[in-house]
Amino acid sequence: MSDFIMAAQNGREIPKEDVIFGISRRANEMIAEVGDENVVNATIGALLDDDGDLMVLSSVDDTFMGLEPVEYAQYAPIGGTPAFRTAAIKAALRSYVPKGQVRAVATPGGTGSIRNTVSNYSCPGDQILTTDWFWGPYKTIAQELGRTLATFKLFDDKRKFNIEDFSKRVKEILANQDRLVIIINTPAQNPTGYSLTVEDWKGVSGFLADLPPEKRVALLVDTAYIDFAGDEDEYRKFLPILETLPANVLPIIAFSMSKTFTLYGLRCGAMICLAPDEAIADEFVRVCEFSARGTWSNSPKAGQSIIANIYADPDLLQRVSDERAEIRNMLLERGHAFEEEAAKVGLTILPYDAGFFASIPCDDPAAISAKLEKEGIFLVPLAKGLRVSVASISADKCRMLPAKIKAAME
Numbered sequence: 001m002s003d004f005i006m007a008a009q010n011g012r013e014i015p016k017e018d019v020i021f022g023i024s025r026r027a028n029e030m031i032a033e034v035g036d037e038n039v040v041n042a043t044i045g046a047l048l049d050d051d052g053d054l055m056v057l058s059s060v061d062d063t064f065m066g067l068e069p070v071e072y073a074q075y076a077p078i079g080g081t082p083a084f085r086t087a088a089i090k091a092a093l094r095s096y097v098p099k100g101q102v103r104a105v106a107t108p109g110g111t112g113s114i115r116n117t118v119s120n121y122s123c124p125g126d127q128i129l130t131t132d133w134f135w136g137p138y139k140t141i142a143q144e145l146g147r148t149l150a151t152f153k154l155f156d157d158k159r160k161f162n163i164e165d166f167s168k169r170v171k172e173i174l175a176n177q178d179r180l181v182i183i184i185n186t187p188a189q190n191p192t193g194y195s196l197t198v199e200d201w202k203g204v205s206g207f208l209a210d211l212p213p214e215k216r217v218a219l220l221v222d223t224a225y226i227d228f229a230g231d232e233d234e235y236r237k238f239l240p241i242l243e244t245l246p247a248n249v250l251p252i253i254a255f256s257m258s259k260t261f262t263l264y265g266l267r268c269g270a271m272i273c274l275a276p277d278e279a280i281a282d283e284f285v286r287v288c289e290f291s292a293r294g295t296w297s298n299s300p301k302a303g304q305s306i307i308a309n310i311y312a313d314p315d316l317l318q319r320v321s322d323e324r325a326e327i328r329n330m331l332l333e334r335g336h337a338f339e340e341e342a343a344k345v346g347l348t349i350l351p352y353d354a355g356f357f358a359s360i361p362c363d364d365p366a367a368i369s370a371k372l373e374k375e376g377i378f379l380v381p382l383a384k385g386l387r388v389s390v391a392s393i394s395a396d397k398c399r400m401l402p403a404k405i406k407a408a409m410e
């Protein structure tokens with residue numbers, strides 16, 4: 001029975017409170033009671049310093065403070081300002097020069113790119129495919145749009161990317177529908193920290209290249225954490241592989257400025273297609289702008305102006321990159337501290353490469369996280385395990401956690 005009074009449920013599972021925000025609320029209540037030195041809040045998806053304060057790139061902040069009113073108060077064009085679109089492509093691809101037709105459409109964060117890809121490249125009732133360890137809002141977006149989320153196993157029993165299960169699930173779904181949106185979050189996946197290797201990508205593209213040409217696939221690469229994985233060009237080495245795909249498989253990059261420029265609250269991002277020809281690229285702009293008009297209309301202009309101004313000034317761009325490298329190194333140190341300590345105490349974590357999160361597979365994650373909460377340790381229980389945000393806790397806390405989690409699991 002639905003518990004809705006006036007609202008239409010429309011097949012959606014709508015919790016009373018968002019799980020992660022609920023846990024964060026309880027963590028803050030405990031902090032107020034016992035002090036923050038006695039609480040570990042490893043739930044937050046933002047990079048915080050060791051004292052728990054949000055880290056903001058000062059170069060980006062200075063650029064924001066220097067904006068003229070017209071650069072933020074005026075409407076931006078539906079698909080983004082021309083300077084932003086150019087800058088977004090540079091930020092997403094860096095030194096990679098694509099062979100095909102690249103187009104960018106502004107979106108309010110990477111979330112908007114995911115939403116517009118699902119709405120334009122699948123049909124109501126379709127299944128959308130992603131990994132079994134996935135970012136919860138993929139399911140929310142699918143449900144909002146009358147689609148369902150299907151998953152494939154991210155890892156095989158050798159802890160490698162599970163190309164067999166990926167291929168099997170794609171085939172099964174395409175036996176029942178003509179289109180498929182596939183969402184792969186890499187590098188530094190949320191929630192595992194896994195990054196697909198170039199070999200993994202060759203497997204994915206090799207399989208997709210052999211699909212019947214009448215099937216239409218949108219391969220959405222959610223790169224929300226790409227600039228927090230390691231060397232920024234090294235982690236873009238998979239991009240040329242996307243361009244080997246045939247015309248019935250369209251690679252789309254969901255590029256988020258939330259982490260890359262520490263602009264989480266400004267809602268700035270872009271969806272970028274690597275299309276094989278102009279007709280597919282122009283259609284991409286047309287349909288995505290149409291969807292934008294019917295949802296958020298134009299995306300906020302402030303973030304677009306900030307990014308455009310950064311890319312117009314090579315010295316400023318260098319300052320941003322240098323500052324980002326510094327906070328990235330701090331993050332990577334935390335992640336590796338967690339990984340090392342987990343190995344030492346014998347806590348199995350999923351293959352972790354980099355990024356904001358690491359995950360621990362376990363039975364009954366809800367019970368284990370409830371047990372840990374009593375000790376002042378707040379993690380996010382997922383369907384198949386626990387997620388730890390190494391982005392929001394100090395390296396010392398990262399070292400302290402594995403033994404506590406292991407004990408709670410015993």
Ligand code: PLP
Nearest residue numbers: 109110111135185190224256258
């Ligand atoms: N994709 C993943 C996996 C994320 O974790 C996030 C943010 O947490 C996003 C996309 C998009 O974030 P935003 O809409 O702030 O750009």
